[in-house]
Amino acid sequence: MEDSSLEEVAYDGPSGGWGSLRGIASVFGKEWATPAALETLARQNKPGGFMCVSCAWTKPEHPHPLEFCENGAKATLWELTSRRCDPDFFAQHSVSELRGWSDFDLEQTGRLTHPMRLDPKTDRYVPVRWDDAFAAIGEELKALDPKSTTFYASGRASLETAYLYALFARLYGHNNLPDSSNMCHETTSVGLKKVIGSPVGTCVLKDFNDCDALFFFGQNTGSNSPRFLHTLKDAVERGCKIVTFNPVREKGLIEFVDPQNPIQMTIGKPTKLSSLYFQVRPGGDIAAIMGIIKHVLAADELAHGAGQRVLDAAFIAEHTHGFDDFVTQATASDWADIERESGLSRDDLAEAAEIYCNANNVIGVYGMGVTQHVHGAQTIGMLVNLLMLRGNLGRPGAGISPVRGHSNVQGQRTVGISEKPELVPLDHLEKRFSFKAPRDKGRNTVEVCEGILDGSVKAFIGLGGNFLRAIPERERMEAAWPTMQLTVQIATKLNRSHLINGRVAYLLPCLGRSEIDEQAGGPQTVTMEDSLSCVHGSRGHRAPASAMLRSELAIVAGIAKATLPSNAAVAWDDWTADYAQVRDLIEETYPDQFKDFNARMFTPGGFYRGNEVRDRIWLTKSGKADFTRPQSLTSMGVPDRDRRFRLITMRSNDQFNTTIYGMSDRLRGIEGTRDVLLMCPDDIRRHDLVSGQKVSLFSDADDGIERRLDGLVVTPFDLPRGCLGAYYPEANPLIPLWYHDKMSKTPAAKGVPVRISSADPVA
Incomplete structure (x- = not known):
């Protein structure tokens, strides 16, 4: 019999829509902003106006009538408070x-x-x-x-x-x-520069109009860059496929109602965004990408036998370095290891690979779910490896696009x-x-x-x-x-x-x-x-x-x-x-x-300052784009062990960076509190916990320093086994200073080793 006390918290609606407008209205009232603030919002992210202090997503050449999102509006109203x-x-x-x-x-x-x-x-x-x-x-x-x-x-x-x-x-x-x-994103600045010679992404906004598939890794678009959702909606409606890898099923990449579309707002039917959505284990992106690559290589081998190619052999020969060594490693990678580290099945990754192989132009998109790991730079290298197999760098409609945070x-x-x-x-x-x-x-x-x-x-x-x-x-x-x-x-x-x-x-x-x-x-x-x-x-x-x-x-x-x-x-x-x-x-x-x-x-739309990779000029040591071989199939910095969890620190829908606008994490169904420990129901049962129980988290870093966070309430949530979620910045005390990406020293906040200490259940 199903335990109703372990029913997962969730949000039933789409991202955007009326929920987004209500979120803006709540902050408007909370900040006692004057009616003149509405005129300011009308100028936001438009030529001659002011640029939002929230996310760094680009501004289109032809802006919408209202070129701001829920969190951008909150940031402006927060700044224009009458207090x-x-x-x-x-x-x-x-x-x-x-x-x-x-x-x-x-x-x-x-x-x-x-x-x-x-x-x-x-x-x-x-x-x-x-x-x-x-x-x-x-x-x-x-x-x-x-x-x-x-x-x-x-x-x-x-x-x-x-x-x-x-x-x-x-x-x-x-x-x-x-x-x-x-x-x-220092991991991007260091890791991406090492493999393609550019410390920043290679895409411009027009590329999203010309791509056939988008592969997302560790990026929560709905809360962290909501204006991007308009671009994704347009892409999906013209036939682009979105494949998402994220431990958390974030609403922003599942479905979206455009608040500026009167018909969609009236009818209320959302646009389904992700064709495939895989809940990869925290730190499992390297393994997931390796699995996709193995399928792509196998498909190319079959096609080659029939006189065709799946790989862009000409691009690989002219523009890349290290291909043969990487293929040797990929071929030798064991499927059992890939499935264990990614938390995904071979068939799951075959589905993703099929979309990749059938798409002429692919963009790889990622966020801090990639960069904030001990081997985050290696994950970036793996995503570049995948893109290079079919020449998806340095041409229209393709490329790599890290989504930066602050403006x-x-x-x-x-x-x-x-x-x-x-x-x-x-x-x-x-x-x-x-x-x-x-x-x-x-x-x-x-x-x-x-x-x-x-x-x-x-x-x-x-x-x-x-x-x-x-x-x-x-x-x-x-x-x-x-x-x-x-x-x-x-x-x-x-x-x-x-x-x-x-x-x-x-x-x-x-x-x-x-x-x-x-x-x-x-x-x-x-x-x-x-x-x-x-x-x-x-x-x-x-x-x-x-x-x-x-x-x-x-x-x-x-x-x-x-x-x-x-x-x-x-x-x-x-x-x-x-x-x-x-x-x-x-x-x-x-x-x-x-x-x-x-x-x-x-x-x-801004003026573009340029990027040599768009002209296939590679400012690397080899003079070409480098295939790299990951040291392991996980970006975690510590091995698994009994009762060790992988903690993801998360931002709510009502915050930007460390700024807390309110206590509503609407897109996850959490209201009125930030003292939650998100946990999959199976793990709650296996560890003899109950929903609503207060627990403490301890660092499991093996360095002799006690780091703890008390008073978290066990909250059933849709997460992979062995994965926990808690809010940033409250959970930062659990992250050791030395626990960071090896190349960039970016704190590894998306895969923190922790263990749970239980207290008495609540009545």
């Missing part, structure tokens, strides 16, 4: 008290309005004049060894700000420029935010700005955390983001953080990273992207790069939340001017007055990618 977190608020609440508030409650205090300085004696933030803050921060930085400092950048800062921030770091004397890419995280890397000096034109910078650039490698996110733990990092400047909440080892990091001499946070709203401070600490409020940025030269425009390497101009139209706010660029320039010696080639005041001058610097530094930057920044 204010002003000096009176900080006078009423100590920093110690605020540490006890939830992430959601902290951000619900509203927009920061004044620059603040931490007063250690009263344990409160107190107002400070901008010039005094800049001068004090400059004095602290001048007293430190530059290499003991860190300049972190979140993904929201513009190209102009990012360029000057990176220049400031190098003029000051270091390459310690970690950014949010280190936590999500300009890719663009910041493009203009110099990198800890790797070899990726930056330092010779040009030295000549242009008359200085000697540091040439030693800087610290990435993991290395910054290690430096804070061992005491070698003395100062941290955060250009946006919620660094302490986003990283692994949160408890250890929060304990070590106050040993730093200086912490500076540039932000729009209060978050937990602002409440754990160095000996000297400043909280500097900045303009939001939807707000008018008025400088001495008049209203300013900023730019950003999307997932498909297109660059867009963005201009705010709303009045700032406070007259005291300054732009991110002005704040960076203010700190830099107070820190650095005078240099006739460095014009912080001029650049702050007119951002067009900064774009001229970007064009001068990267002429091939930013030609006529100022003239092209409002090009409908």
Whole structure:
């Protein structure tokens, strides 16, 4: 008899549709946004308007009447809240008290309005004049060894700000420029570059109009890049097949109702998106792709005997390296191992292979379900292997398309935010700005955390983001953080990273992207790069939340001017007055990618900065696209063992990165809580647990450090056996700092080894 208490939580509706509109309305009411916010939304992601601060999905040349998604609207309404977190608020609440508030409650205090300085004696933030803050921060930085400092950048800062921030770091004397890419898609930057010579995806939006099949791995489109769903819907309706591999059956790739289609909204019949949807085990993508490849190779062998080919032999011969060695490994791979590691059957993978073989043009799409694994870069290599078999690189309608997260995280890397000096034109910078650039490698996110733990990092400047909440080892990091001499946070709203401070600490409020940025030269425009390497101009139209706010660029320039010696080639005041001058610097530094930057920044659909792979130019060591051989069939960093689970950290439908908009994870059927442990009913039974029981999770990392997360409620959910789901960032304390992708050091948050400790069942 079926145990009704183990009925899985789920959402019965499609992604999009009326549920999406209700989600927007709930945040509109929660933030007390004014009716003028609707006019702002109408400008969102359109030429002459402002670019969404949420996901990095591209903007079409011909936008929809409303070119925003549910989460994009939430991000804008969140920014346009009528609430204010002003000096009176900080006078009423100590920093110690605020540490006890939830992430959601902290951000619900509203927009920061004044620059603040931490007063250690009263344990409160107190107002400070901008010039005094800049001068004090400059004095602290001048007293430190530059290499003991860190300049972190979140993904929201513009190209102009990012360029000057990176220049400031190098003029000051270091390459310690970690950014949010280190936590999500650095595996792409390293792994993809190694095999095809490009650190970014190869597709443009038109390719999705010309492809015959899309193979998705570890990407939750419905919550993380919902505007992409319009592109997928159009592709499916013209006959494109979507094959999805994800441990979680995410609604966004199952079915979609277009909120901008009156007929579909009225009739309510959703578009079915995925032709095949496989719940691969966490870390099982390498094995799944190997299984598909074995079927493709077998099909080619049969066809070859009849005088035909399934493989693109001409492409392989002319453009690739290492094919024969890879085929030897693929042929020797055992089906029993493939089925065990992937959690899928040989017949399942044959179905996927048949779609692949029958498609003329295939695009491989992936997200952090691939990149956040110990062998994530090897998974990317395997996906490239699959695409190369039939020449699906460097031609229209085909390619590889990682879906980036934050709105300009890719663009910041493009203009110099990198800890790797070899990726930056330092010779040009030295000549242009008359200085000697540091040439030693800087610290990435993991290395910054290690430096804070061992005491070698003395100062941290955060250009946006919620660094302490986003990283692994949160408890250890929060304990070590106050040993730093200086912490500076540039932000729009209060978050937990602002409440754990160095000996000297400043909280500097900045303009939001939807707000008018008025400088001495008049209203300013900023730019950003999307997932498909297109660059867009963005201009705010709303009045700032406070007259005291300054732009991110002005704040960076203010700190830099107070820190650095005078240099006739460095014009912080001029650049702050007119951002067009900064774009001229970007064009001068990267002429091939930013030609006529100022003239092209409002090009409908953005201007494409180019990618050599589209012309089948391979900037690799071999001079060709490289077939690679994975070291194992799993991207997990530890073997299976009794009672060890693979934990996936997940974002809800009501959050973006660490920002929590509410307690509704509608697309998974979870409401009113984030303290859940998602678990398949069979595992609940086998481990003598019950639905609703409170349990603790412990790290199973074998390093002698106890990491635990208490108070999670067992919740039946459609997951593979041996797999658990819990929310990010709450589950971050379970991730060891050393548990990361081997090539990129991206934290391996999608396959964390854990075990469950049960408590008494709830009554």
